Amino acid sequence: MRIIDLSTPVDAGQWEPDPVEHRILSPEEGGRHMAEAMAAKFGIEFDPADLPDGELLSLDTLTLTTHTGTHVDAPSHYGSKAAYGRPRHIDELPLDWFVGAGVLLDLSEEPVGTVGVQRLEAAFESIGHRPRPGEIVLLRFGADEFAGTPKYFTDFTGLDGPATELLLDLGVRVIGTDAFSLDAPFGHMIGEYRRTRDKNVLWPAHFAGRRREYCQIERLANLAALPAATGFTVLCLPVKIAGAGAGWARAAALIES
Incomplete structure (x- = not known):
């Protein structure tokens, strides 16, 4: 079996908004x-x-914070209340969520901002596969190129609300990204809100977790090393931190020889 490391390090020598x-x-x-x-x-x-x-x-x-380096966001990170009941912490989630068939979507040509439903549908068509229930979808934006620099936290692409809901409708419970966040950069969202006064542009991917129970893997890396869009297993077990909204993870892809 071939193992591909998909994790960014916890490194006190790299730039972080909350220094390590x-x-x-x-x-x-x-x-x-x-x-x-x-x-x-x-x-x-x-x-x-x-x-x-x-x-x-x-x-x-x-x-350090639990959002330093590659980590898994738990439902409790998205808010204290949810439509489905009490949001679970990272130590309460079933481990089988974090071991599953992977689906890689290459969105690395997208500009800073958000990706919508139409772009996801085009990505499904290009690889000849629609995500199935329990599969772990990895979004490659190429953002890890700037890891360790201030640009990593300001210049990346995220999902809009409908795109997030589409993946959840397909039965995906874990969505991964090589960007700092599954949402667009803070500055972009605030700019869109000031322009439109539409609150739905503020953290739509995260706030979807208040309606639907799911997890995000943020700050992945090395997704370009995956040899194909499917045919690999994702392993991203989060550290078991009692009562926490996230847990660090050593994410990897397992590929049968």
């Missing part, structure tokens, strides 16, 4: 830290100098 803080204790510092912690919490004392090379284990501490 990554603190590292070296193996030597980890030895001292463990000696101090064991003495303080359990009354167990040892000299870290007795360890081989005076080292124990390294330790990483990170401060």
Whole structure:
């Protein structure tokens, strides 16, 4: 089986709207830290100098949002109320949602803004396949080219409301994108709202989750490496964070040899 990594990293060295803080204790510092912690919490004392090379284990501490790097949005991220009942958190969702046949739609020629129903229908026709219930649809906009830069958060393409509803009508429960968001950039949406005064242009893809229970995989990468639009399995298990509206995921495509 061939495995293609579809994930962007959590990297404190890259630009983020909410910066990542990554603190590292070296193996030597980890030895001292463990000696101090064991003495303080359990009354167990040892000299870290007795360890081989005076080292124990390294330790990483990170401060970041659950929307950093590749992650899965849970229904509770979209709002506190939903037409179908209480929106579930990321730790409450069934794992079989996040392992399934993948469908890749290449929309990389689209400009900043939104994609609608007509464009999705053309994409289905071009690959000779309409998404089926339980399949995981991956939208390639080519946005990961700018990952790690401010442009990644301002210049990308999203889905409009009817396009999102179309995928949900087809039985899709998980929609992935290589962009920062499944919706259009903040500036674009606000500009459209000021022009039209239509509230439906504000986060339509996310707010669809208040009416229909579904998940998004945001900030995917490397979708161009997929050899075909179908014929692969998507694996995107989110980290089980109790009560959270999202969870980091190591997304990958599995392709049979």
